[in-house]
Amino acid sequence: MRIAVIAPLRFPIREPFRGGLEMFTDLLVRALMERGHEVLLLAHPDSSPDLPLVPVPFPERAGFGGTLRAHARMLRILAKLDVDVIHDNSIHFLPPLWSRKTGRPMVTTLHTPPYRASRLTGWMTRGRHPHRFVSISDHLGRQWAPYVGAYTVVHNGIDLQSWPAELSAPARPLAVCYGRITPEKGIHHAIRAAKVAGFPLSIAGAVADRDYFEQLIAPEVGEDVRYLGHLNRAQLGELLAGASVGVFPAVWDEPFGLVLVEMLACGTPVAAFNSGATPEILTSEVGVVVEKGDAEALASAIGEAAGKDRADCRRRAEQFSIQKMVEAYEAVYRSVLAVNDVVDQGL
Incomplete structure (x- = not known):
């Protein structure tokens, strides 16, 4: 598969990692590549040079407006990429809304509690094809369920x-x-x-x-x-x-x-x-x-x-393990692509 992975844009994806989300993104991209997928990572320009990086500038100390503009810029870049599926780890409300508008197949992983701005996105994209929500734990999924409806649990893994x-x-x-x-x-x-x-x-x-x-x-x-x-x-x-x-x-x-x-x-x-x-x-x-x-x-x-x-x-x-995590995500990718094929064929 050709997979575009959207990273959290604020911090580079490189060691020493700023936090668990940056480490997760690095592990995911490397594991997908090892399994033969063609991966593009949309991330901070200072991310590790051995990653398949599509750089997205992010201004230092960006507030709400600067963060919004950075994600809008990222989506304009993403629109030009020829990929099968998009894996959104941005923890920003804009990418799922863009997927709804464009019909591009997307999997959004829920990494944080349901903050106010993201709740509305959940309501607007729940049940919309071709989009899937994934929660990193049962606990988090239960918090998100009132807003996103159906979701799949894929526990994080490590190497x-x-x-x-x-x-x-x-x-x-x-x-x-x-x-x-x-x-x-x-x-x-x-x-x-x-x-x-x-x-x-x-x-x-x-x-x-x-x-x-x-x-x-x-x-x-x-x-x-x-x-x-x-x-x-x-x-x-x-x-x-x-x-x-x-x-x-x-x-x-x-x-x-x-x-x-x-x-x-x-x-x-x-x-x-x-x-x-x-x-x-x-x-x-x-x-x-x-x-x-x-x-x-x-x-x-x-x-x-x-x-x-x-x-x-x-x-x-x-x-x-990272292997179990990636196998689970591959199953979610196949699911969203299968639904998209049905929609494209008008069935």
Whole structure:
């Protein structure tokens, strides 16, 4: 198939990734190419040069108007491309509306909760051929259902070879927490919980909210709390290999949680808040899930989770492989193309 993949345009698709959505897009494109598809990626011009890039300029610090103009520019570029199907990961309301108008086959993956602007798009495009909605979790799909109607669940996957497992217990206790450093990711809860549990904590991730970092994270950094900066996949894998437990303290409704699968793939059990799709990934064999926002309960979970079997963690992660994810998306592509063929033939 000839597939155009629309990336989230604000940040480049390259390591170290800004967040899970950028990593997802990179993995998807590379896996589709490995399976023999002809792929074009519409993305930020500074994306990795070894991707099949169709650059779309995006202005720094763009507000609503600048973001809207960037997506309109992207759609004008897209209109000139000869592809079979379009996979929209933009998390913007404009591409599905464009698909409705032009009749171009499109699959839109829902990566975020149903924000107000996108709810209207859901209503206007629900049940419209040739378009399909995909949710990255059952939890997120239930949130979107009132607006988009029918949807397919395709859990995110990772390249397991990029996250080698360390199945021997670390010599010293260590907790690890990583991801975008923003209030909704709850890093301050991980710090408090690790201190109560008596585990040194290593933190990694891009500082997306400087005020939050300076006020609640930086003052805690010291002998038992380290901030390691924004790490790439290889560096994170090395960090996790030496970790007794991963901590996932998100306080918003996490749509999926790639970090959870990455931790498990390295054999690292997880202590987590009950956030969004977290229970879809963590079973009692590989992690401990506690009430969101309860740092004391999270401290107890850290100690309990650290004793889980690391081989079980790896086996659980294998249920979320990139191969399974891409096979599921290929089935969705074929479905939307089959419907489009029927419509074209007037049947």
